[in-house]
Amino acid sequence: MTREYNLKRADFIFRNENDWEHILSRTLKKDRRELINELISSELKGRGGAGFPTGLKWKLTSESEAPQKYVICNADEGEPGTFKDREILMKVPFKVLTAMAICAYITGANNGFIYLRGEYKFLQHDLQKAIDEFIYYCNDINFKFSIDIFMGSGAYICGEETALMESMEGFRGEPRNKPPFPTGQGYNRMPTVINNVETLAHTYTIFKHGAKKFYDLGVQFSRGTKLFSVSGDTPKPGIYELELGMSLSDFVNDFGDGDTKAVQVGGASGFLVPRKKFSETNIGYKGKLTGISLPTGGSMMLFNSTRSMYNVLDNYLEFFREESCGQCTPCRVGCQQLHMGIKAVKQGQKPASYLEKLLKLTETMQYTAKCGLGQSVANSFSSIVENFREEMIY
Amino acid sequence: MAKKINITINGVVYEANSGETILEAARNAGINIPTLCYHKDLCVAGNCRVCIVEIAGQSRLAASCATPCHENMEVYTNTLKVRTARKHIIELLLSEHNADCTRCYKNGNCELQNLAAEYKIMSEDLIPLAAYKNYSIDMFSPSIIKDDSRCIRCQRCVRTCSELQGVNALTVAYKGDQMKISTFFEKSMNEIVCTNCGQCVIHCPTGALIEKNYIEEVWEAIADPDKHVVVQTAPAVRIGLGEELGLQPGTRVTGKMVAALKSLGFDSVLDTDFTADLTIMEEGSELLNRLKKVLVDKDDNFKLPMFTSCSPGWIKYIEHMYPDMLQHLSSCKSPQQMFGALAKTYYAKARKLDPEKIVSVSVMPCTAKKFEANRPEMHDSGFRDVDLVITTRELAIMIKQAGIDFPKLNELKYDRIMGVSTGASVIFGATGGVMEAALRTAYELVTGREIPFENLDITPVRGMKGVREASVIIDNPLAEWKFLDGVEIKCAVAHGLINAKKVVEAVKNKDAEYHFIEIMACPGGCLGGGGQPIPTNSEIRDKRAQAIYEEDANLPIRKSHENTEIIKIYNEFLEKPLGERSHHLLHTFYVERKRH
Numbered sequence: 002m003t004r005e006y007n008l009k010r011a012d013f014i015f016r017n018e019n020d021w022e023h024i025l026s027r028t029l030k031k032d033r034r035e036l037i038n039e040l041i042s043s044e045l046k047g048r049g050g051a052g053f054p055t056g057l058k059w060k061l062t063s064e065s066e067a068p069q070k071y072v073i074c075n076a077d078e079g080e081p082g083t084f085k086d087r088e089i090l091m092k093v094p095f096k097v098l099t100a101m102a103i104c105a106y107i108t109g110a111n112n113g114f115i116y117l118r119g120e121y122k123f124l125q126h127d128l129q130k131a132i133d134e135f136i137y138y139c140n141d142i143n144f145k146f147s148i149d150i151f152m153g154s155g156a157y158i159c160g161e162e163t164a165l166m167e168s169m170e171g172f173r174g175e176p177r178n179k180p181p182f183p184t185g186q187g188y189n190r191m192p193t194v195i196n197n198v199e200t201l202a203h204t205y206t207i208f209k210h211g212a213k214k215f216y217d218l219g220v221q222f223s224r225g226t227k228l229f230s231v232s233g234d235t236p237k238p239g240i241y242e243l244e245l246g247m248s249l250s251d252f253v254n255d256f257g258d259g260d261t262k263a264v265q266v267g268g269a270s271g272f273l274v275p276r277k278k279f280s281e282t283n284i285g286y287k288g289k290l291t292g293i294s295l296p297t298g299g300s301m302m303l304f305n306s307t308r309s310m311y312n313v314l315d316n317y318l319e320f321f322r323e324e325s326c327g328q329c330t331p332c333r334v335g336c337q338q339l340h341m342g343i344k345a346v347k348q349g350q351k352p353a354s355y356l357e358k359l360l361k362l363t364e365t366m367q368y369t370a371k372c373g374l375g376q377s378v379a380n381s382f383s384s385i386v387e388n389f390r391e392e393m394i395y
Numbered sequence: 396m397a398k399k400i401n402i403t404i405n406g407v408v409y410e411a412n413s414g415e416t417i418l419e420a421a422r423n424a425g426i427n428i429p430t431l432c433y434h435k436d437l438c439v440a441g442n443c444r445v446c447i448v449e450i451a452g453q454s455r456l457a458a459s460c461a462t463p464c465h466e467n468m469e470v471y472t473n474t475l476k477v478r479t480a481r482k483h484i485i486e487l488l489l490s491e492h493n494a495d496c497t498r499c500y501k502n503g504n505c506e507l508q509n510l511a512a513e514y515k516i517m518s519e520d521l522i523p524l525a526a527y528k529n530y531s532i533d534m535f536s537p538s539i540i541k542d543d544s545r546c547i548r549c550q551r552c553v554r555t556c557s558e559l560q561g562v563n564a565l566t567v568a569y570k571g572d573q574m575k576i577s578t579f580f581e582k583s584m585n586e587i588v589c590t591n592c593g594q595c596v597i598h599c600p601t602g603a604l605i606e607k608n609y610i611e612e613v614w615e616a617i618a619d620p621d622k623h624v625v626v627q628t629a630p631a632v633r634i635g636l637g638e639e640l641g642l643q644p645g646t647r648v649t650g651k652m653v654a655a656l657k658s659l660g661f662d663s664v665l666d667t668d669f670t671a672d673l674t675i676m677e678e679g680s681e682l683l684n685r686l687k688k689v690l691v692d693k694d695d696n697f698k699l700p701m702f703t704s705c706s707p708g709w710i711k712y713i714e715h716m717y718p719d720m721l722q723h724l725s726s727c728k729s730p731q732q733m734f735g736a737l738a739k740t741y742y743a744k745a746r747k748l749d750p751e752k753i754v755s756v757s758v759m760p761c762t763a764k765k766f767e768a769n770r771p772e773m774h775d776s777g778f779r780d781v782d783l784v785i786t787t788r789e790l791a792i793m794i795k796q797a798g799i800d801f802p803k804l805n806e807l808k809y810d811r812i813m814g815v816s817t818g819a820s821v822i823f824g825a826t827g828g829v830m831e832a833a834l835r836t837a838y839e840l841v842t843g844r845e846i847p848f849e850n851l852d853i854t855p856v857r858g859m860k861g862v863r864e865a866s867v868i869i870d871n872p873l874a875e876w877k878f879l880d881g882v883e884i885k886c887a888v889a890h891g892l893i894n895a896k897k898v899v900e901a902v903k904n905k906d907a908e909y910h911f912i913e914i915m916a917c918p919g920g921c922l923g924g925g926g927q928p929i930p931t932n933s934e935i936r937d938k939r940a941q942a943i944y945e946e947d948a949n950l951p952i953r954k955s956h957e958n959t960e961i962i963k964i965y966n967e968f969l970e971k972p973l974g975e976r977s978h979h980l981l982h983t984f985y986v987e988r989k990r991h
Binding site for chain 1: 439440441442443444445447454455456458461462463476479480483484487488490491520521522524527547548550567569570571572573574
């Protein structure tokens with residue numbers, strides 16, 4: 002027998018239940034306020050990566066007064082190393098659609114949209130078929146709701162909720178100033194709930210099994226399960242549903258190839274954790290009790306000793322440099338300076354101490370960039386440069 | 396009344412209006428927060444991030460231009476964290492910018508340069524990025540030069556072109572490190588639907604968008620002993636020029652400007668106001684003629700409403716966007732071009748000069764005038780009618796170069812002939828002015844009586860509302876105009892092309908019935924033109940407008956048809972409005988232009 006790890010696998014999301022019609026019609030008979038309280042008590046947080054409490058988001062939107070409200074499913078899954086939403090939409094689309102309808106019922110929205118990543122064009126046909134069937138059923142039970150697919154065009158920044166809405170409105174995909182937040186002024190400046198695909202799928206579990214079942218999984222501040230997209234130097238890449246709160250060393254013991262040097266948690270905009278910090282790092286949202294907690298949209302990239310961390314960082318920065326929308330100074334120019342800066346240090350054109358200047362610069366980017374993209378470049382940059390400084394220089 | 400809230404800035408409690416941004420509250424409290432992408436005329440972008448401040452309880456810094464105040468908010472504008480971040484942002488902008496300031500046209504009047512000076516950015520730590528990009532300078536337009544290497548991507552020009560003008564000639568292209576301000580298919584500025592209005596130029600904080608200057612050409616002409624250089628000055632120059640030379644906005648400097656021009660060495664300093672009055676005579680007669688043709692003769696070849704044609708930005712706009720409406724345009728040339736055609740004919744003859752040796756220079760509050768003078772049809776005098784067009788700003792540069800102490804100059808009068816101004820022509824510089832001047836004259840021509848407004852001030856057409864309407868009922872006209880008896884002449888005034896679009900659409904869709912419509916491409920009319928001093932914003936435009944109406948009120952003659960030189964030119968040269976000579980020299984035609 003192998004040693005029992007502290008990894009708790011779960012199977013909610015992909016469990017083939019085929020009971021969405023029942024769940025939908027049952028839930029639509031319940032009191033809206035009770036449903037919101039149920040969702041709030043589950044402590045479900047957004048699974049796209051930012052971790053905003055889902056129940057609160059729905060509550061705020063339901064309290065906004067407006068002639069029109071919207072529900073948007075964010076399927077612009079663009080974070081490097083994340084591929085879970087694709088599987089959800091392929092395997093259990095009805096869970097997501099049901100969750101959208103319930104959300105519409107609670108918040109008072111009439112229209113729903115799925116913002117589908119441009120590269121997921123191949124999903125569109127089957128998803129549309131599912132939507133047609135779903136809306137047919139909604140009409141049957143006299144619930145007025147529509148769902149349209151909006152195809153993205155391939156920009157990473159359009160996964161940012163307000164850039165996504167700008168793009169849907171026909172403008173350049175550029176993040177808006179916040180406040181106002183989408184719960185007050187979202188798509189077409191109307192109150193909008195925008196949730197990640199996986200978040201919506203979890204609400205299905207909550208409305209089916211009750212908040213308690215979900216709450217009992219995971220740890221304090223990080224309740225429930227989460228899908229992980231495991232990639233990199235691992236013998237078993239794939240998608241796994243795990244309870245939140247696991248320690249990274251347990252994760253590496255299970256998924257590593259025995260030579261894991263570092264794990265990038267949360268994709269290019271997440272943190273790189275070196276081997277020496279595996280045991281003190283937990284995967285979950287920030288809380289007071291746990292040690293270092295790293296949230297993630299689900300991307301877990303493992304690197305073994307054959308990988309150059311300089312190349313990894315170079316790759317991330319090239320990505321950000323291209324995928325920044327370019328509107329705000331810290332992100333547009335900052336990414337270029339970081340990318341060219343590490344190259345200059347590597348090639349000896351700048352002294353090693355230049356890395357400190359760049360680290361300070363990332364701090365400014367974190368404080369001042371307009372949206373999450375520019376703010377989070379500092380995460381991978383500082384965690385790689387600080388932990389693998391030698392590799393950056395020589 | 397907005398609700399009052401309390402906000403603490405740097406430890407001191409201030410009262411602010413609810414709904415105000417932190418930036419507005421701070422500036423009202425006398426605390427300056429630097430900005431770059433912010434402009435009073437435009438919507439908030441929040442993209443330069445220079446105006447960041449610290450809010451107690453938040454780890455991230457907030458863009459003060461885009462963050463609303465809340466009750467009991469605690470804001471810090473000058474903490475170490477703020478200063479460090481702001482300095483970084485300025486450094487980042489400079490690293491992307493072609494900071495070769497001594498070779499920049501905007502050297503000394505650049506918001507980025509001012510910030511760099513204020514924050515003493517001395518280090519050269521960051522990698523200069525401009526060197527890695529293949530920037531080329533777009534110099535193909537006769538009016539505007541676009542230099543991407545000096546662009547800081549604040550998008551003020553983009554917002555200007557879209558929000559104020561509705562033209563959208565400039566827009567954002569690409570993303571990330573490639574992101575830049577570009578045009579349709581990256582064509583050059585002379586190949587796109589650009590009206591040359593220059594609003595982007597007066598809203599650009601750096602040297603990325605500047606006017607094409609003809610300063611050296613003017614100096615050369617002045618220095619040439621064989622040439623007789625005449626200069627005309629547009630109505631709005633006299634109330635803007637002072638701002639560039641150390642005087643307060645709204646200062647009238649007509650006499651000093653004339654003195655400065657003489658001191659620069661122009662052979663004759665004349666006034667575009669004279670041809671503005673002439674425009675009123677021609678355009679007013681054209682309107683009355685059209686009214687007769689449409690109302691009495693039912694002649695389909697004549698269209699109402701008639702649009703004014705003084706603003707070359709508006710002309711190019713309608714040529715691109717509504718070519719089917721060109722018949723609605725008055726056939727009158729703009730005052731600048733009327734002046735040009737007369738300078739090399741009427742003036743040359745009167746002063747016994749060889750028109751070939753005349754260099755006709757105009758000082759305009761406008762960049763589109765450079766394009767207009769360049770139009771191939773503008774050669775009715777047998778030569779290029781207007782040789783060189785410079786803006787108010789370029790004139791200020793020349794005055795500085797000549798070492799003239801402008802505020803101390805003694806006031807002088809314009810030369811003759813073609814140097815007499817009236818109140819009617821001065822107000823051409825403000826939105827609604829052409830309409831007011833035209834009504835003053837047309838009403839009197841038709842009825843033989845003064846227009847029934849107190850002091851001749853036709854207040855309904857004044858002000859800064861985007862679209863204004865007025866109407867005059869013709870009562871008991873002279874025998875010749877009997878068909879107008881009891882007719883209500885309906886007029887509209889629009890300024891800023893976004894408002895022009897509204898009016899044209901209304902006319903097109905028959906939602907509104909007008910007889911005469913004045914349109915100026917720039918917000919505020921010529922006083923807010925693209926060639927006027929930088930900065931220009933709503934407050935400054937209001938002050939300039941006030942100065943224009945003061946000038947009008949102070950002039951002895953306030954009606955175009957009473958201008959002594961106008962009476963003289965019709966007696967001696969033109970014979971009558973819409974006469975054969977007028978037709979040849981003072982009227983023009985328009986061309987259809989593509990939209991892409």
